[in-house]
Amino acid sequence: MDLRIFTEPQQGASYDTLLTVAKATEDLGFDAFFRSDHYLKMGSVDGLPGPTDAWITLAGLARETRRIRLGTLMTAGTFRLPGVLAIQVAQVDQMSGGRIELGLGAGWFEQEHTAYGIPFPDARIARLEEQLAIVTGLWATEPGRTFDFDGRYYRLKDSPALPKPAQAKVPVLVGGHGARRTPQLAARYADEFNMPFASAADSEQQFGRVRRAAEEAGRKPDDLVYSNALVVCVGRNDAEVARRAAAIGREVDELKANGLAGSPAEVVEKLGTYRAAGSSRVYLQLLDLHDLDHLELIASQVLPHTTG
Numbered sequence: 119m120d121l122r123i124f125t126e127p128q129q130g131a132s133y134d135t136l137l138t139v140a141k142a143t144e145d146l147g148f149d150a151f152f153r154s155d156h157y158l159k160m161g162s163v164d165g166l167p168g169p170t171d172a173w174i175t176l177a178g179l180a181r182e183t184r185r186i187r188l189g190t191l192m193t194a195g196t197f198r199l200p201g202v203l204a205i206q207v208a209q210v211d212q213m214s215g216g217r218i219e220l221g222l223g224a225g226w227f228e229q230e231h232t233a234y235g236i237p238f239p240d241a242r243i244a245r246l247e248e249q250l251a252i253v254t255g256l257w258a259t260e261p262g263r264t265f266d267f268d269g270r271y272y273r274l275k276d277s278p279a280l281p282k283p284a285q286a287k288v289p290v291l292v293g294g295h296g297a298r299r300t301p302q303l304a305a306r307y308a309d310e311f312n313m314p315f316a317s318a319a320d321s322e323q324q325f326g327r328v329r330r331a332a333e334e335a336g337r338k339p340d341d342l343v344y345s346n347a348l349v350v351c352v353g354r355n356d357a358e359v360a361r362r363a364a365a366i367g368r369e370v371d372e373l374k375a376n377g378l379a380g381s382p383a384e385v386v387e388k389l390g391t392y393r394a395a396g397s398s399r400v401y402l403q404l405l406d407l408h409d410l411d412h413l414e415l416i417a418s419q420v421l422p423h424t425t426g
Contacts, residue, residue, distance in 0.1 A: 150187035158230035180214035192223030349377035382419035
């Protein structure tokens with residue numbers, strides 16, 4: 119099982135803080151560093167010093183890291199036109215030497231759109247379907263050929279479909295709880311399906327839907343990676359777990375019920391239930407980005423028990 123670090127910088131993190139965590143992620147042996155794509159804090163935190171842009175951040179990290187994969191959970195489709203996004207991701211992939219992955223979602227947080235003057239359209243899932251078709255279509259177009267798309271929401275004509283990513287194929291992630299359209303989109307466009315903040319039982323049910331959709335789309339279900347995103351709060355003892363839970367404004371019992379919390383042994387055991395449900399990758403939502411000891415503890419006491 120791959121363990122990846124997943125951050126929520128809108129809650130309060132500068133680029134320098136993210137760089138420190140990304141370098142620690144790489145040095146400590148984790149598989150990847152991912153971040154959310156939001157422009158407004160959530161909950162009671164102050165959000166200082168303010169938001170950072172996901173793809174500007176990843177461009178910087180692409181030049182400052184050497185091994186780890188880098189990506190988004192999830193880029194908001196409402197923030198960027200699909201043609202522009204394809205260019206941005208391809209360029210950052212080149213800058214990283216081919217280590218970028220694109221999680222692309224429909225966008226959902228209306229308040230952040232209002233706060234920064236970003237349109238919040240209707241039919242966001244239908245728009246997402248066209249966005250996925252365009253981004254993947256642009257990248258797949260052979261050099262020297264052009265790409266056209268005539269959709270309801272987006273139209274491209276005679277696009278040179280440049281630049282190309284460094285990778286032959288940038289992995290695309292689709293995720294969510296939707297019972298019908300989400301599995302269909304994953305089956306058609308995704309290399310990985312991510313189930314965010316859900317129980318092992320609910321994850322297994324949703325993975326089953328995606329697998330059936332893949333078969334219906336003529337794909338082998340095992341061609342997709344199945345993953346989860348879960349909040350993490352690990353401590354050497356009960357007092358340390360409680361301290362870390364308080365630092366992120368959460369209760370220990372709630373974290374144990376809905377995430378990965380407790381001693382390293384408890385967390386390894388909980389991860390096993392997700393592995394049994396079909397997950398081969400977990401994004402650890404690390405909410406206190408200044409607590410590098412937490413990251414080191416997970417690397418030394420959890421990570422070795424999830425590989426092999």
